Amino acid sequence: MSLNVVTLVGRVGGDPDIKYFESGSVKCRMTLAVRRPTKNSEEPDWFTLEIWGKTAQTAKDYVRKGSLIGIKGSLKFDTWDDRNTGTPRSTPIILVDKMDLLGSKRDNEGGGYSGYSSDDNF
Incomplete structure (x- = not known):
């Protein structure tokens, strides 16, 4: 048995980088800062995210x-x-x-959408 699941909650480090392909696919890359509090520091861990399809388009829009x-x-x-x-x-x-x-409308100035999105292609 094997398991490869990552669940993170954090703040986006920059606006999404979107690429459109001739095949019609959409790819989004962005960074996510996740705080891991320790006694000495609250520096965030940074993760690079890769998102495809409808979820990538949602990231671009919101x-x-x-x-x-x-x-x-x-x-x-x-x-x-x-x-x-x-x-x-x-x-x-x-x-x-x-x-x-997860943010409020004020947090998501790109339109205020705060719903759920998933890509059925995975």
């Missing part, structure tokens, strides 16, 4: 820097070879299946 969101997804790793050294590199990415817009 999510802005500072928006409070909750996500459920899975952990994946993007891998590549460094152009200069040829060294294999990787970075963790959260592949989002579901997203909840």
Whole structure:
């Protein structure tokens, strides 16, 4: 048995980066800051989110820097070879299946939608 589930609640670090493909697919990338309080610091952990399809379009329309969101997804790793050294590199990415817009209308100035969105293609 294996399990790969990530659930996070935090604030978006910047406006969503949207890409449209000739195939009709939509991809959104953005960062999420999640506070993990400790005795010495309340520095956030930063996560890169990758969102596809209808959920990506919802993020484009309603999510802005500072928006409070909750996500459920899975952990994946993007891998590549460094152009200069040829060294294999990787970075963790959260592949989002579901997203909840948790803030108030004032938090989500892009339209105030505070409902639930999921992409049926996953």
